[in-house]
Amino acid sequence: MIKGTGLAVLPLLLGLLFLAASLTPSLIPREWLVQGVLGGLVMALGYLIGRIIMGLWWVMELPTLQERAALIFYAILTLPVIVVVIICLGKADDWQNGIRSRMGMDTVDSSETIRMLLVAAVVFAVLVLVGALLRVAFDYLRHRLYRFMPARTANIAGFLLTVFIVVVVTRDGVLDKVIANLDKSVTVAQHLFDTAPPAPSGAGIAGGKSSLIAWGAMGQPGRDYVTTGPSAAAISQFTGREALQPIRVYAGLAQAETPQERADIALAELKRLGGFDRKVLIVALPTGTGWLDPGAVDTVEYMHGGDIATIAVQYSYLQSPLALILETRSGLDQARELISTVHSYWKTLPRRTRPKLYIHGLSLGAWASMHGTGLFALLDDPINGALWAGPPFPSAMWNGINAERTPDSPYVRPTIGDGQLVRFASHTNDAGGPAGWGDMRLVFLQYSSDPIVFYEAASVFRAPEWMREPAAVDVSPDMIFIPIVTQFQLAVDMALANSAPDGHGHAYYGPDYVRPWVAVTDPDNWTDADSTRLAAHCDGGFHQGCRN
Numbered sequence: 001m002i003k004g005t006g007l008a009v010l011p012l013l014l015g016l017l018f019l020a021a022s023l024t025p026s027l028i029p030r031e032w033l034v035q036g037v038l039g040g041l042v043m044a045l046g047y048l049i050g051r052i053i054m055g056l057w058w059v060m061e062l063p064t065l066q067e068r069a070a071l072i073f074y075a076i077l078t079l080p081v082i083v084v085v086i087i088c089l090g091k092a093d094d095w096q097n098g099i100r101s102r103m104g105m106d107t108v109d110s111s112e113t114i115r116m117l118l119v120a121a122v123v124f125a126v127l128v129l130v131g132a133l134l135r136v137a138f139d140y141l142r143h144r145l146y147r148f149m150p151a152r153t154a155n156i157a158g159f160l161l162t163v164f165i166v167v168v169v170t171r172d173g174v175l176d177k178v179i180a181n182l183d184k185s186v187t188v189a190q191h192l193f194d195t196a197p198p199a200p201s202g203a204g205i206a207g208g209k210s211s212l213i214a215w216g217a218m219g220q221p222g223r224d225y226v227t228t229g230p231s232a233a234a235i236s237q238f239t240g241r242e243a244l245q246p247i248r249v250y251a252g253l254a255q256a257e258t259p260q261e262r263a264d265i266a267l268a269e270l271k272r273l274g275g276f277d278r279k280v281l282i283v284a285l286p287t288g289t290g291w292l293d294p295g296a297v298d299t300v301e302y303m304h305g306g307d308i309a310t311i312a313v314q315y316s317y318l319q320s321p322l323a324l325i326l327e328t329r330s331g332l333d334q335a336r337e338l339i340s341t342v343h344s345y346w347k348t349l350p351r352r353t354r355p356k357l358y359i360h361g362l363s364l365g366a367w368a369s370m371h372g373t374g375l376f377a378l379l380d381d382p383i384n385g386a387l388w389a390g391p392p393f394p395s396a397m398w399n400g401i402n403a404e405r406t407p408d409s410p411y412v413r414p415t416i417g418d419g420q421l422v423r424f425a426s427h428t429n430d431a432g433g434p435a436g437w438g439d440m441r442l443v444f445l446q447y448s449s450d451p452i453v454f455y456e457a458a459s460v461f462r463a464p465e466w467m468r469e470p471a472a473v474d475v476s477p478d479m480i481f482i483p484i485v486t487q488f489q490l491a492v493d494m495a496l497a498n499s500a501p502d503g504h505g506h507a508y509y510g511p512d513y514v515r516p517w518v519a520v521t522d523p524d525n526w527t528d529a530d531s532t533r534l535a536a537h538c539d540g541g542f543h544q545g546c547r548n
Contacts, residue, residue: 008068011050011079018046018485019120020088025095025476026489027449028496028505031104032112033119035092038492040123042485047128089113095478102474103449103504117252138162138347170415179375180274181380191220192254200227204273206249212269213228213251221290222250222314229298235306238537241529247309248274253290253317259337262313267341275309276346280521281355282310285335285372290314293362295510295519299538303514303523303530309355312506313338315368335372347381358521359386362508363452366390370397378440385441385520389508393455398444411466412448423519427503428473430515434522442518444509448472452506474504510538 004142019039030038057064097107115502142158149157191197198217199207207215207225215223226248235243251266275281282300286292293310295540301308315334337406346357359377361369366388377383391398401422405414413429416422420438424446425431431443446453456464471477497506518526 008051010077011047011054014050014244015043015047015124015508016081019043019481020085021485022489023088023092024482024485025097025099025479025488026399026486026493027099027451027454027475027479028493028500029096029099030492030496032494033115033494036116036119037123038488039116039120040127042488043120043124044131045128045488047124048131055133064548090166095476098476098478102476115388118134134162135366137165137168142384153339164347169419174416191223192216192252199334204245206269206273209328210272212265212272213249214255217252217254218252218288219254219314221286221292222252222312223292225250225292225297225312229294230301230306232306235302238302238534239305241305244278244306246306247273247278248297249273249309249311250292251313253314259313259315259334260341261532262334263341266311266313266338267345270309270311270342273309275311276349276355278307278309278355280304280308280358281342282308282358282360283339283369284310284312284359285331285338285361285369286312286314287365288316288318288331292365293508293513294387295386295508295538296360296362296513299534300536301515301516302537303526304521311338322347330357332371333366335361336374337372339369339372339377340374343377343383349354356521360385360388362389363506364392370395373397380421382440385443387443387445387513387516387520389445389513390450390452390506391444391446392452401442401444410472410511411469412446412454412472419438421433425512425516425519426510431519433528434519435517437519441520443520445512447474447508449462449474449500449504449505449508450497450506451490452497455490455494459490460484511535514538 005114019042022039022042023035092113093108093110100107138158141161144158145154148154184231203209203211205211205215207218207223218226229246229248230238232245233244247270249270251262251268251269253262256262256267270276282297284297297310313329313334324483335461343357346354359369359373361367369386370388371390373383373386388398393399398427401416402411402414405411405418406416409415413424413426416424419432419436421440421446422442423431424444426445427447431445448454448466454464454466458464459481461483463486466472467481467486468481471479493505498508499505503512514531518531529541
């Protein structure tokens with residue numbers, strides 16, 4: 001190692017290598033601004049790791065280089081680092097365009113290299129400055145403690161005290177205010193109570209006349225859900241047969257204080273509307289904000305001629321990633337109470353006349369509903385099936401099932417046994433149709449480029465299993481595993497997952513739900529040609545679903 005103030009050069013070179021590595025492709029294409037922020041962040045991290053290594057070198061009092069030997073050492077290390085950075089900058093456009101072309105996106109002529117590097121430099125400088133200020137605070141505290149204790153003890157105590165102060169300030173100061181503002185802003189966006197539009201006048205709709213559910217408590221996502229979707233006339237026009245008006249029940253988070261109270265009210269409303277007289281009943285868990293994907297609900301209503309009811313309960317106002325981190329238990333508790341409440345009543349009904357019962361959820365709703373589908377729902381008078389889309393990586397059920405995959409099947413679309421209980425579908429493969437199942441049918445719809453599904457915390461030090469296999473059709477074959485850097489790339493991918501085109505990333509959309517729903521629910525008098533027509537009819541995209 002080298003002795004002197006120039007030692008910071010070595011951490012800087014490691015930071016530059018991290019910057020170059022961050023330019024390699026990952027699952028979701030990145031614009032220059034995002035790439036700049038990512039590059040600056042990992043560059044600062046590389047610099048920090050370099051400083052830590054240097055500090056340990058000093059503490060162990062290992063040999064250091066002097067003067068001319070130090071300069072030669074610098075030159076030997078700097079040249080290849082610069083070459084690597086230049087090569088990665090030159091290939092960055094092709095790497096990003098490779099992902100974009102696989103997702104059907106327009107390619108870009110330039111990655112705005114100069115602006116990207118400026119952003120990276122600013123982010124790096126800010127983070128280094130923050131680190132320097134923390135070091136000043138640490139030095140101040142430990143020197144004050146020298147008066148009362150030995151130097152070694154003071155150094156440790158000063159470090160712990162600095163960490164404690166940072167945690168308290170960010171948690172109880174900055175973070176709490178950010179969370180409070182987010183919660184307030186999304187609550188306002190829900191248009192609750194005083195800002196809600198007029199309630200429907202009819203009695204046959206949740207929130208309308210004689211309804212047990214408060215219209216104002218539903219929030220905007222709930223009101224959109226119960227008032228939109230295909231009408232009986234639209235379904236009849238599509239199928240050429242008589243159709244019923246689908247039943248949709250939705251209880252908002254503001255409806256009641258506890259998950260059990262909200263579940264009880266939703267169940268009572270479902271009974272009032274005659275939901276248990278329908279042929280199909282779906283318990284659906286929304287995403288964090290309370291949104292239900294119309295592409296998932298509309299499609300299954302079409303294929304069953306409207307003879308279907310869906311019940312859902314909101315558990316958060318926050319976006320799914322924030323709800324996952326800040327309100328982890330909310331969705332799990334609500335799913336458990338809702339599914340248990342509906343299932344407990346459903347199993348008291350005569351088997352010959354009760355509806356077939358299915359579970360559904362997208363993203364955080366999939367995770368919550370999997371958690372809520374416990375052993376009683378699976379073993380004690382079991383449900384008929386489930387369709388879970390975009391299951392988040394922490395999902396225990398998804399991970400457990402994935403662990404049982406056939407060894408030679410792809411990780412992103414595994415085969416489980418003989419396919420009688422569990423099947424996987426994607427944007428390129430359906431679930432194999434309604435034949436060959438056992439008594440229960442479980443389908444996971446997941447895209448191979450979805451980082452919400454395939455993120456792994458262990459990617460900080462080892463390659464995820466799916467990266468050790470040939471790349472899927474919408475994943476860049478140039479994606480490589482780089483310790484630490486890949487972790488941050490995948491974290492950014494999760495933040496960008498919904499920005500991907502329909503059918504990629506975390507952007508699930510109507511046509512891809514059609515055949516999985518057919519496989520799970522086996523609608524009467526339904527043909528493959530009907531699936532093709534419905535997919536075309538519902539090709540309105542992730543945000544539009546199918547409309548009349």
